Amino acid sequence: MPSLRKRLMALDPATVSTVLSLLPTILEQANKTIEKIKKGKRKGEAPGAPDLVENRDPAARIAELEAAVVQQAEAVKMLAEQHAITIEALRKEAARLERRLRLMTGVAMAGVALGLGGLVIAINLLFR
Template identity: 85%
Template sequence: MALDPTTVSTVLSLLPTILEQANKTIDKIKKGRRKDDGPDGAAPETRDPAARIAELEAAAVQQAEAVKLLAEQHALTIDALRKEAARLDRRLRLMTSVAMAGVALGLGGLVIALNLLFR
């Protein structure tokens, strides 16, 4: 059974965004580790704590927006996959019904042929 091309394109269109967000997060983690791995004699941070808190709050808001965007994209993907599954289920039921009708007709034809053969 083949997947619907629109479903495949929807899922594939979301992958770059997900990978981009993952790469941004990985880069932020790496940058944070580099700052933590500074030399032992490094001077303590001289920035204002309020500015640092504001910066962290802005980063948290940005991350929350990214998570919201990803959640919306996942919801679209799940919806598309559900629609495709429903379409495939209907198709399977139709094909099963056609196969059952074919078997019934085949058995009926076989009974008639055997009756005509052994008369």
């Protein structure tokens, strides 16, 4: 069974470009998440600074958090759809490669059979 690296190297360029086209979106979402985490840590690290979050109306804060949750849910949904597209493209590519492998195996077997047959005929003609 071929290694994963050999399988990945044999992928169709169209499939690879599809997967690569999704990477910027994934990286963008990851960077946004990292920035939000960093901002949260900065606010928590300032010991003498007044916390603006605590001074706001709780209803406004809840609404803000709900909006953030909806936004994150939409981002997750978009990423899930992109992953589904990628997985489908990889499945199609794997099926195509499987068909190609079977075809090439059959051609190789026929070539070996013809080669052996030709060798037998040549040996018979040589020793007559």
